[in-house]
Amino acid sequence: MEHLVLPNSGLTRDDEGSKLGMWLFLYTEVLLFGGLFIVYTMYRYLYPDSFLQGSYHLSIPIGTINTIVLLTSSLTVAMGITALQKGNNKLAVWLMVATMFFALVFMVNKYFEWSAKIEHGLFPGMDAYMQLPRGETLFFFLYFFMTGLHALHIVVGAVLIGVVTMEIKNGKQSSTNFAFTENAGLYWHLVDLIWIFLFPLFYLIH
C-alpha cells in the first residue's frame, strides 16, 4: 500500500539528527563520570594523605604509556574519518584498524597493571586491601571502579569502531555517508577525554 511520505520523515536519513543524538549521549556519559568525580573530590578532600599514599602505589610509566597510546588512537581515528570523507576508504580502514590496535595495547597494559595490584591483594575485599587505612581503601576502590568503568568504555568504543570498519569495507559508510563513522569517532574522543582526567587524578597529583 502507498503511504504518504512526509518531507520531515523520521524514517529517512538525518545525519544532523544522529549527530545531535550522539552529542546528547556523550553528555550523559560525562555526567555519569561526573558523579564519580564528585565522590573522588569529596574523599580526596577528606583524606588527602591517604590518597597521596594510594597514588604512590600506581605506576606512572604505565599510566603515561597508556595516555600516549590513547592520544595516538584519537589521532588515528580522526585521520580515519578525514580519509573516509575524502573518499580514501582503504586508508580509512587501516587507520581504524590501527585505532583498534591501540585500544588492544591499552587493555593489555591495563591487564598487567590490574593483575599486579590484585596479586598484592589490593582489590576491594582482598586481604591487603582490608588492612589499608580508611582513606586508602576508598582510593583503591575508586581507582578500580573508575578505571574499570573507563576500560568498559574502551571495549564498547573498540567494538563500535570494529563495526565501522566492517561498514566501510562493504561500502555502507562512504564519503557521502559517514555519520556513523563520525559518531563512533566522537565516542572514541570522549573515552580518550575521560582518561585525560583519570590519569592525573590517580597517578600524578602528589
Add this chain to the structure above:
Amino acid sequence: MNSPASNFVEGVDFSLWFILGISTFFLVGITAVMIYFVIKYRRSKNPKATNIEGSNLAEITWTVIPTILVLFMFWYGWTGYEPMLKAPEGAIEIEAHGQMWSWWFVYPNGKRSDSLVIPIDKPVKLNLVSHDVIHSLYIPAFRVKQDLMPGKDNWMWFEGKRLGSYDIYCAEYCGERHSYMLSKVNVMPEADYEKWFNEKTTAPADEHPGLTVLKTNGCLACHSLDGSKLVGPSFKGLWGKTETVLTDGNERECEVDENYIRESVFEPNKDVVKGFGKGLMISYKETLGEKEIQDIIGYFKTLK
C-alpha cells in the same frame, strides 16, 4: 488549647499555619473560580467562545503576588528554625544513643536511662549518637526532629515547657522494627528531676544484673525472653542448646557455651544462626566488659 510543650512550638506552628492558611485560601479560591467558569460558560449557555490569547498584566499579577507570598513563607520558615541552630550556654548536655531498635540516654554523671527525663524550663542539649544506621529522634509535641548520623556529631536542643510525658519516635526508616523504636520524654519539676538525677540505681533491687545489662544495651529490642522469634534468636532456653550456624556460608553445629556467647556479642556477624539475617547486629567489644558477659551468662542460665 494546651500551652506549648516546648520553646519551639510557637515558631514552627506559626510557619505551619501561616502557609496552610494561605494555601486554603488559594485552594478554595481557585477551585471555586474554576467550577464557576465551567458552569457559567458551559456549552449550552455559551455556545460561542471568545478567544483571549493572554494578558501581560494578568501574568505579572499572578507572578508577583505568589512571589511575595512565598518570600514571607520562606521567612517564617527560617525564623522558626533559626533558634534551633544555637543551644544556649549552660544547657544540660545529655547523650542520646540510637541503635536498631532502641534508645538510651546517658547523663553527665554517667547515669543511663531508656527514657529521657528533663527538668521543665531548662535548656537541654542532646548529643546524638548512632551505633549502626541512620535514626531520627522525633518528639512531635516539641516539634523537633534531628537525624542520628553514624559517624557524624549531630545534636539538637530544646526546653520542655509543660509538665508531662511525651512520645519519642524514630522517624528515619531503620529496618524491621523501625516502628517499635519508641521512647518517652518526661518533663519534671526541677526538684523532682534533681532527685531522679541523683538516684543511684535505676534497676529494681531484685533485678538480675544480667537482665539490667540486656535492658540498658538495647538487646531486648531484637531478642525476646519468652521464646518468641524477633530479629535475633530468643534468649529463652538458649544456654546449653545446640544451634546451627552459618560461618562464611557453611553450616555447622555449635553448642551454646561461654565462648559462643562471648563471640556472638563481640563478633556477631562471624557465625550467624540459621534463619536469621546477617549484618544486623553491631559488635559490643567496646561497650561490654568481661563482668557484663558473665552477668549475661548467669542470667541466661536462669532462663530455662
Add this chain to the structure above:
Amino acid sequence: MTEEITGHKNFFEEKKGLASWIFTTDHKRIALLYLYSIGFFFLAAVFLGFLLRLELIAPGKTIMEPQTYNQIFTLHGVIMIFLFIIPGIPAIFGNFFIPIIIGTDDVAFPRINLVSWYLYMTGAFLALGTLFFGEGPADTGWTFYAPYSVKTGTNVSMSVLAAFILGFSSILTGLNFIVTIHRLRASGMTWFRMPLMAWSTYATSWIQILATPIVGITLLMIVAERSFGIGLFDPSLGGDPILYQHLFWIYSHPAVYVMILPAMGVISEIIPTFAHRTIFGYKAIAMSSMAIAFTGYFVWAHHMFTTGLSSTAALIFSLATFFVAIPTAIKIFNWVATLYKGSIDVKPPLLYAMAFVFLFLIGGLTGLVNGAIAADIHVHDTTFIVGHFHYTMFGGVGIVFFGAMHYWFPKIWGKMYNFKIANIAFALIFIGFNALYFPMLISGLQGLPRRYYDYPAEFQLTNVISTVGSWILIVGMILMIYNFFRAKKRGEKAPRNPWGGLGLEWQTPSPPPLHNFDKMPELVEGGPYNYKDNY
C-alpha cells in the same frame, strides 16, 4: 464524514502477529507495548498499596509481619516511581502522540525507541525478580538510604540494578524526543507554534538526560559497596552516608518534575480542547516548563533538612524550593483563565483535568509546607509527606494519566467509551482518593512517622478512613478499566475528531494509519490552539 472512508489500513491492521509487535519500530506500537507493560506493573503496585492499607487498618499485626510490610512498601514505591510514573506519560502518550502532533511519521531513532522498551522490560523483570531471588525484595524504602541499604540482607543489589537499567531506558527515550522535536517538526511549525504537550515533553527530556546519569552511577556504587564492602557510604569504614543522600536527591528531586511536566502538558491539551478556545498565556506556560526544569536542579537538599545540613545550605535550598513553586502557580492560573469565556463541554477528560487542578493544588501547597524549614522539621518523614507525594504523584500525574486515557482513547483505538460509566468511575475515584490521602495529612501533622508498620492507638481513626478510601478508589478504578475494555470490544466507532480539538492528531483517522497521516497535515494559522468559529 466522507473522509473517514479512505482505503487506508490503520496501524493495527497493517501487520499482524506477535513478531509484528515485539520487533516493531512504529512509535505507536511501541507506545502500546509500553501501555500494556506499564499498566500491568502499575496494577501489581496498586495491589501492594492495597495490602499496605489492609495492614494499617488496625494497630499491631493485621495481615503480615513487619519485615513483609517493609518489603511491600519498598516494592510498591520502586514500581510506582521507576516503572509507572517516570516512564508513564512520556513513554506511552509521548511516544504515541509527539510525532503526530508535530506532524511527522516517527521519532528520530525508531530502533533506539524499541531498545528503550527492552531495557524497560529488563529492568522491570529484575525489580520483580527480587520477589523470587536472593533474600526477597529490598526493605530499604525506595530511597535506598545508606548505610542501611548496605547492611540489610535483602536483595537490594538487584532492585538497585533494576533502577539503573530503567534509568538508562529513560535516558534513551529522552534523547529520542529531544532530537525528534529539534529535527522533525512539520514545516511551518516553529517553536512557538508547537503544542504545549511537545514543550513539556521537551523540558522533561532535558531533565532525564541531565539528572539520570548521576543517580545511575550512585546506584552502581551501592551495588559495588554491597559486593565488596568498600565503605563509600558506610561511616564505620570511613564513608559518608550524607554524600549518598546528596547524590540520590540530585537526581530524584528533578525526577519529580520528570513526572509532573508531561502531565502538565496533557492538561494544556485537554483544557483548551474542551473550552473550545485558545489557551490563555501560551508563552507563559511554555516558558514556565523550562523554568521548572531549570530551577528544579537547585532544591534537592530540601529532603535533608534534618540531617544536620549547614544553616547556609538550609537557607539557600529552602529559598530555591519556594521559587520552584512560582512557575507551577503560573501554569495553574493560566489554565483556569483558559476556562474564562470558553464554550465548555463537560466531558470525562475535562472532569479529570479539573480533578487534577484540585488535587495537585493540595499536593503543591503541602509542598510549600515542606519547603519551609521550621515546618519541615516537624512534618519530615511523617505521613504528611506520604500525603504530599500521593497528592502530587497520584493526584497529579496518575489522575492525568487517566484523563489522557479518556482523551486519546478514541484516537488510539477508534472506539468511543460509555460516558455514563466514565462519570460514575470518576466520581468514585475522586471521593476515594480524598478519603484515602487526606487523613494522612492530618495524622502527619499530629506526628505519625511514615514507614510505620505499627502505630499508637490514637491514630486509628485516620487510618481506618484511609483504608476505606482505598476500597472506594479501587472500585472506581475497576469500573474505569472495565469501561475501556468494553469500549474496545463493542464501543461505537469514533470519528476523526470527537472533541473538536485542534491538534494535528485530530486531523488523521482514528486509529491513525501506519505512517500517521493520510493527507498532508494542515497547521492552524497563528498559534497552535487558534480556535476558529467553525466548531
